[in-house]
Amino acid sequence: MSPDIVGLALLLLGVLLLVSKLVRVKWKLMQKLYLPGSIIGGAIALLFGPDLFGRAMAAMENAEGGFLGPVLQAIGTDRFAEGGLFGDGVMQVWSAMPGLLISVVFAGLFLGKPLPRFRQAVSLAGPNLAFGITVASGQYVVGLLLALLVLVPLFNIPAMSGALIEIGFLGGHGTAAGLGPTFDQVGWAEGKDLSVGMATVGLLSGIIVGIILINWGARRKKTSAISADARGTAREQAGLIEKENRSAGAVMTVHPSSMDPLTLHFGLIAVAVLIGQVILMGLQALEQALWADTIEIMAFVPLFPLAMIGGILLQMVIDRFDKNHVVDERTVERIQGLSLDLLIISAMATLSLQAIAENLVPFLLLALSGIAWCLFAFLVLAPRIMPSHWFERAIAEFGQSLGVTATGMVLLRVVDPEMKTPAYSAFGYKQLIFEPFFGGGLITAAAIPLIASPQIGPWGFLGMMAATMAVALFIGLMGRRKAMAAAGGGAQREAAGTGAS
Numbered sequence: 061m062s063p064d065i066v067g068l069a070l071l072l073l074g075v076l077l078l079v080s081k082l083v084r085v086k087w088k089l090m091q092k093l094y095l096p097g098s099i100i101g102g103a104i105a106l107l108f109g110p111d112l113f114g115r116a117m118a119a120m121e122n123a124e125g126g127f128l129g130p131v132l133q134a135i136g137t138d139r140f141a142e143g144g145l146f147g148d149g150v151m152q153v154w155s156a157m158p159g160l161l162i163s164v165v166f167a168g169l170f171l172g173k174p175l176p177r178f179r180q181a182v183s184l185a186g187p188n189l190a191f192g193i194t195v196a197s198g199q200y201v202v203g204l205l206l207a208l209l210v211l212v213p214l215f216n217i218p219a220m221s222g223a224l225i226e227i228g229f230l231g232g233h234g235t236a237a238g239l240g241p242t243f244d245q246v247g248w249a250e251g252k253d254l255s256v257g258m259a260t261v262g263l264l265s266g267i268i269v270g271i272i273l274i275n276w277g278a279r280r281k282k283t284s285a286i287s288a289d290a291r292g293t294a295r296e297q298a299g300l301i302e303k304e305n306r307s308a309g310a311v312m313t314v315h316p317s318s319m320d321p322l323t324l325h326f327g328l329i330a331v332a333v334l335i336g337q338v339i340l341m342g343l344q345a346l347e348q349a350l351w352a353d354t355i356e357i358m359a360f361v362p363l364f365p366l367a368m369i370g371g372i373l374l375q376m377v378i379d380r381f382d383k384n385h386v387v388d389e390r391t392v393e394r395i396q397g398l399s400l401d402l403l404i405i406s407a408m409a410t411l412s413l414q415a416i417a418e419n420l421v422p423f424l425l426l427a428l429s430g431i432a433w434c435l436f437a438f439l440v441l442a443p444r445i446m447p448s449h450w451f452e453r454a455i456a457e458f459g460q461s462l463g464v465t466a467t468g469m470v471l472l473r474v475v476d477p478e479m480k481t482p483a484y485s486a487f488g489y490k491q492l493i494f495e496p497f498f499g500g501g502l503i504t505a506a507a508i509p510l511i512a513s514p515q516i517g518p519w520g521f522l523g524m525m526a527a528t529m530a531v532a533l534f535i536g537l538m539g540r541r542k543a544m545a546a547a548g549g550g551a552q553r554e555a556a557g558t559g560a561s
Contacts, residue, residue: 062149069153072146073402076101080405085300096474098401099267102408109144109409110151146409154406159363161403162466166368167332168396169488170375171325172389184482185489188453190536191445192490193528195437195461196498199226200507200525202433203426204518215422218248219518220511225430227507228258229266229462230499235259238500239508246512254423259463261427263407266463269431270455270471273438277475282451285476310391313384325391328374335370336363364465365495368488393479400473403466434461445536452476452483465491465499 080101084090090100107113143151204222211217228236236255243251277283314321340363378387442454455475460468472483497503510516516524 065149066153069150073405076405098404101405105409113144155410157406158403161399163333163364163367164399165396166364167329167371168392169368170371171392172387181489184486186539187446188486188490190532192457192494193532197525197529198433202429204522206429211422217422220508223507224255224258224426228255229262229430231504232259235500242508263463265431266459266467270459274475277451284449285480310394311388313386313388332371332374333367336367339366365491445540447540449481452481453486456487
C-alpha cells in the first residue's frame, strides 16, 4: 500500500465529514433523527462503495440498449466492482482503520480524569457489568435454543450456528473474520461468512434501532442530557452552537513555543496504546508457551480493552508526578471525537453486504431473534438493573450488544453529547472486566471449539451460558434493589436531621 493511497484515504474521509455536515445542516429529517454527521457520511460512503455503486455500474455496462453501456465498457467497471467510486486501495485502508481507531478512543477514556476509588468504580460499573453479561450470555442462550430446536432439524445447519449472534453482534467484523480459521478447523467454513454478515446486520440495526430508541426516549422524557422539548433554535437542531453560547473546546496547558498542546496529548494517547499492545503481546506469548497447542484464546482478544488499561496505568503515573496539571481532559476528548468520527465512516464504508445472501432464512431467524432479545433487555431489564440514568447507560450497552463497542459509543454520544451523565465512566469501567471475556474475548474465542467438542457440546455450553445469564441477572436486580434501599434510607436520615434542626 503506497503512502499516496493512505493519504488519499484520509483526505476522502475529511471530505465525507464535510459533506455529511452539510447534509445535517440542510436536511430536516437528519436533524429530527439526531443523526451524527459521521453516520451520514458512512451511509454516503457505503452507497458509493463496491456492493452498491460497483454492482450498479457493472449492471449498466452489461445492459443492452443503453447509451451508457459502450461508455462504461470503454472505461471499464472492474475497478468499481473492487472498490466502488473510491478505489480498492482506499477501501483497504478504510477497512483497517476501525480496529486502530477504537484503541485511540479507549486509550483516552481515563486520561486527564482523576481516577475514582475502587468502591466508586465498582458502584459505577456494577450495574453495567451485570446488564452486559446478561445480554451477552443471553445471546448464546437465544441462539443455541433456536439452532437446536429449529435450524438443525429443519435446515441441517450445525448447532454451532447458535453462537453467531454473539460473535457477529458483540464481536463485530474483526472477531468474525478472526475466527475464520476456527470455523475451518471444526469443519464449517461457511460460519465465517455468516458471522461477518451477522456483524453487518448488527451494526446497521444497532445504529438505526438505537437512533429510534433515542428519539422515543427523548419524547417520553426518559433521557437526562437531551429532550425532545429542548431542541431550541434551528441552528441548534442543525448541530450548530449559538455564538453567545460557545465555549473553549480545550485548554492550553503548555506553551506552543515548546510543543503544541494537541501534539502532547496525542503522544500520551500513543503511549497508552503502546502499553496496551505490550500487555497483549505478553499475554499472547504466555498462551503460546502454555496452552496454544490445545486452544488459542488470547490470539482473538482485541487491543482496545488493553489500550484502556494502558491509559489507566498512564493516568496513575500522571496523578503521581504531574505537578503542573498539563493533561487537559477536553483536549483528550477532542482527539477521541475525531477518532470516533473517522472510525464510524470507515467502518460503515467497508461493510460487506454480499455475505447475507447465503443461507438467508436461517440467517434472518438468528438476526431477528438476536435483535428481539437485545430490545427486550433494553426496554424491560435495563430500567430494573440500572440505578440511575438508566437510558444513557443502557443505550451504550444496547449499541454494543448489536454493533460492537464503537456503536455503543456512537449512541451514547448522541444521547449525552456533553458527557453530563456517569454513563461514559460506567461503560468504560465495565469494559475492563467484560471485554476480556465477551465481544471478542475469551468466551467468544472459545465458544465454537467448546460447542464442537464432545466433552461440552452445544447442550453443555447452553447450560453454562444459561447459568451465567441467571447469575448476572440476579446480581443486577438485587444490586439495584439495595441501591434504591440505601438511597431511601439516606433520604430518610436527611429528612430526620432537617426536622431535628
